[in-house]
Amino acid sequence: MATTQSVITGYLISKLIEENIKVIFCSEDHNPCAELNGYYNNINRNQNMENQISWSIPNKQKLWTNVVNNKINNQLAVLKKYNLDTTEIESEQLAMVDNDETNREAVIARKYFPLLFGANFTRGDDSKINAMLDYGYTILLSAFNQEIVAQGYLTQLGIHHHSVRNDFNLSSDLMEPFRQFVDLTIMDKLDYDFDEYIKLELVDVLNQEISYDNKTYILKNAVSxxxxxxxxFMDEKRDRIGNVGMKDEE
Incomplete structure (x- = not known):
């Protein structure tokens, strides 16, 4: 339930649990804050959580390498869309190693944002662009949080991020190749004030068509x-992950 305005009766709760239907409650920021759990029908969820806790380090590293490479490729696609110089980014990507042990992701981010938004731009300063980015990324994070919980896994246990202060380590990891769709929307709206219209446009990023694994999806369906x-992949039921990309770019 992604709204705090809903009212749900005890009878309906009982029927939902009886039918083994997961109900997730979200706070005002649309992030999961609680869920309904029946006493006797959590076998699949319990198994998922046990699997997640046991995920192997090599598989975590392989998935993180894939995530980072996919993110960088999408950053390059964004820069090329606006005919911006990608030489430095491509050079840094070539220096990337397994599990991004040399942290090329962070190095590239420090080069990517000034290339996209101007030489004087830095992430974290008090600017309209950063307010837009933060809002858009929060919408995206919320979508990942809801879907991870809906599939019966824990958002707290990441494959790369491990902060004890971050309840959404796994979401923060997996959403990386999707951030660039927010960047594109903001680039197209740079002349606008950060108002309700822009907020709605950033929410609507979830309804954009994108490419995943060489198929076209609405972004929120691609997330799922x-x-x-x-x-x-982490449960060793498949040996590859498809690429997330701009529609007609793969």
Whole structure:
């Protein structure tokens, strides 16, 4: 339930649990804050959580390498869309190693944002662009949080991020190749004030058509399939993850 305005009766709760239907409650920021759990029908969820806790380090590293490479490729696609110089980014990507042990992701981010938004731009300063980015990324994070919980896994246990202060380590990991769709929307709206219209446009990013695994999806549906595939990979039920990309770019 992604709204705090809903009212749900005890009878309906009982019927939902009886039918083994998961109900997730979200706070005002649309992030999961609680869920309904029946006493006797959590076998699949319990198994998923046990699997997640046991995910192997090599598989975590392989998935993180895939995530980072996919993110960088999408950053390059964004820069090329606006005919911006990608030489430095491509050079840094070539220096990337397994599990991004040399942290090329962060190095590239420090080069990517000034290339996209101007030489004087830095993430974290008090600017309209950063307010837009933060809002858009929060919408995206919320979508990942809801889907991860809906599929019966824990958002707290990441494959790369491990902060004890972050309840959404796994979401923060897996959403990386999707951030660039927010960047594109903001680039197209740079002349606008950060108002309700822009907020709605950023929410609507979830309804954009994108490419995943060489198929066209609405972004929020791609998130669901992508997360499912990532979990299947970590549970050793599949040996690859498809690429997230701009529509008609793959």
């Amino acid at each position: 399939q992508y997360i499912h595939d990532c979990f299947s």
